[in-house]
Amino acid sequence: MNIYQHFRPEERDYIDQVLNWKDYVETNYSPKLTDFLDPREQHILKMLIGEHGDVNYKLFGGTLDVERKRALIFPDYLPVTEEEFQISLFEIQYPAKFVTIEHRQVLGTLMSLGLKRGKFGDILTKDGKCQFFAAKEISDYIKSNVETIGRAGVKLIETDIENAIPTKELLVESDLTVSSLRLDTVISGIYHVSRQKSQLFIQQGLVKVNWTLTENPSFECGVGDMLSVRGYGRAKVLAIEGKTKKEKWRINVGKQK
Incomplete structure (x- = not known):
């Protein structure tokens, strides 16, 4: 096989x-x-x-x-x-009264170190507090090379994993019937927009699949795929439940609340 x-x-x-x-x-x-x-x-x-x-x-x-x-x-x-699993948790200390640090700025700084995305886990933010997980084998390298994020001077403090910001993300589940598993069709169903509009989103570079910019409207979605459309939030394909008698796909998705 x-x-x-x-x-x-x-x-x-x-x-x-x-x-x-x-x-x-x-x-x-x-x-x-x-x-x-x-x-x-x-x-x-x-x-x-x-x-x-x-x-x-x-x-x-x-x-x-x-x-x-x-x-x-x-x-x-x-x-x-x-x-x-050899995982370190870093807390980012910065002057939160004067500047804000966003998820994309943290990721951009980490990726500028020349390390693979796979060396970093989730980035956690809540109420001005910011943390991220990293592979323990690169801990010393990160601490030695990150001094600023965006316009803010920062200090990285390695802390116990038990101190991680709670990350429970509320996803509202729904069942959809779509004519195909193409990206433009699935986006149309999830976000209740026309297929033409979903294609426009993709062409304009507003759509990511699994955190990667995707410009192919015929990309076939699968279980576990995380979709995001700028301005519309994120959604995850939780299950593909087969076809209806009319040859349409039944899928279960979780949409960010």
Whole structure:
């Protein structure tokens, strides 16, 4: 059976990587810790590793409700603790009375360090407080190289994971019937706009899928995909429940409240 036919063509390299991780664990009887994975990557890993083999996996991103998580792939007899995920939590200290720091500024600063996105987990903000998760192996490098974010001078303080800002995001679930799983069609259904308008959003660079700008209206949406349209908020494809008698797709989505 061709395993690639169940996934997108552009996901082939990642599929090969997951299969190599699994093979490594089977061959060496040793665990493998990944970088932070987005929800789509987590979904693919779950599909490929499975639930009942000799190789198992766990996902953890710092707290239970975060989106980006590291995966630990391990022989099924091995006990696993949260400490083995090697995650640091940083709090950003800055003069909040005089400046504000936004999510995109934090991400931009971190990405300017020359590190992969996979080395960073969720960025948490609430009431002027700002934190982010990172892979522990780069902790010292981050502390040595981040002194400003936006126009603000900052100091990074590594703190216990228990001090993380609560991240429970309220998603209002709804069931939709759409003519196809194309991105423009799904956006049209979720946000109650015409398909022409959703295509315009995509052409104007207002649409992201899994945090990546997407300009292909025929992109096929899948389970776990996080969609965002600037000015309209985020939504997640929670389930694809098959087709109706009229050959339309039934999907379940969660929309940011």
